[in-house]
Amino acid sequence: MELAFHGTGLSKIYQTGETEVHALRGADLEIPAGELLVLLGPSGSGKSTLLNIVGGLDRPTAGELYYGDTDLVALDDRQLTRFRRSNIGFIFQFYNLIPSLTAKENIELVTDIADNPMDAMEALGLVGLTDRADHYPAQLSGGEQQRVAVARAVAKQPGVLLCDEPTGALDSKTGVRVLETLAVANRELGTTVVIITHNVGIAAMADRVLHFLDGRIARVEVNENPIAATAINW
Numbered sequence: 660m661e662l663a664f665h666g667t668g669l670s671k672i673y674q675t676g677e678t679e680v681h682a683l684r685g686a687d688l689e690i691p692a693g694e695l696l697v698l699l700g701p702s703g704s705g706k707s708t709l710l711n712i713v714g715g716l717d718r719p720t721a722g723e724l725y726y727g728d729t730d731l732v733a734l735d736d737r738q739l740t741r742f743r744r745s746n747i748g749f750i751f752q753f754y755n756l757i758p759s760l761t762a763k764e765n766i767e768l769v770t771d772i773a774d775n776p777m778d779a780m781e782a783l784g785l786v787g788l789t790d791r792a793d794h795y796p797a798q799l800s801g802g803e804q805q806r807v808a809v810a811r812a813v814a815k816q817p818g819v820l821l822c823d824e825p826t827g828a829l830d831s832k833t834g835v836r837v838l839e840t841l842a843v844a845n846r847e848l849g850t851t852v853v854i855i856t857h858n859v860g861i862a863a864m865a866d867r868v869l870h871f872l873d874g875r876i877a878r879v880e881v882n883e884n885p886i887a888a889t890a891i892n893w
């Protein structure tokens with residue numbers, strides 16, 4: 660099993676004034692390349708903290724973390740930024756599109772500076788929004804805006820897509836369409852996809868489910884028969 664990420668003993672302590680928050684407490688992590696993973700766990704159990712560290716947005720206080728053979732802890736800030744630009748696509752709960760740019764232009768913002776991008780229209784095709792290329796974010800529904808955000812993340816052809824509550828602001832029907840686009844990226848492009856969610860139902864589409872508790876991954880569940888995103892309801 661080839662691993663995209665491999666971490667051991669990851670801890671993260673946030674220091675705010677006199678208060679220390681232990682967001683991660685020695686988490687061990689394996690993310691197999693090419694899989695679709697779902698991260699579940701109570702609020703505050705460290706899911707977003709771990710996702711941000713894996714994506715090079717933040718650093719662990721202690722522990723080891725590798726992306727393939729690359730020791731992420733050893734990288735300096737510039738190297739970590741380069742790692743993130745080349746390898747990671749992020750999708751957050753809110754879509755972060757630029758209001759004054761069309762859907763296509765929002766994607767081109769990324770593809771213009773990427774090493775090996777796909778065409779912006781091809782990325783829009785992947786999420787089923789070719790006919791909305793010239794629409795501005797305000798002319799799109801929440802679900803459509805999130806699909807543009809997925810197209811933008813996918814267009815630079817990252818090895819990994821990290822998604823923090825990508826359907827958190829969407830109803831079940833629109834959320835499922837967004838999940839389908841993540842499944843397409845995983846299946847057709849071989850992208851490793853990691854999804855944080857509070858919707859337990861979404862776990863059924865994952866190859867693997869990581870259950871967080873108190874800053875650690877308490878349990879890993881391998882799903883032999885993941886279901887299609889279209890079959891999910893919440």
Ligand SMILES: Nc1ncnc2c1ncn2[C@@H]1O[C@H](COP(=O)(O)OP(=O)(O)OP(=O)(O)O)[C@@H](O)[C@H]1O
Binds near residue numbers: 675701
């Ligand atoms: N920048 C920060 N400064 C201080 N404390 C933080 C910071 N980011 C997160 N924390 C704390 O770290 C702990 C873990 O937070 P984290 O966001 O990783 O949990 P989570 O499992 O993603 O929660 P949720 O499901 O609510 O998003 C929480 O107690 C949180 O308050």
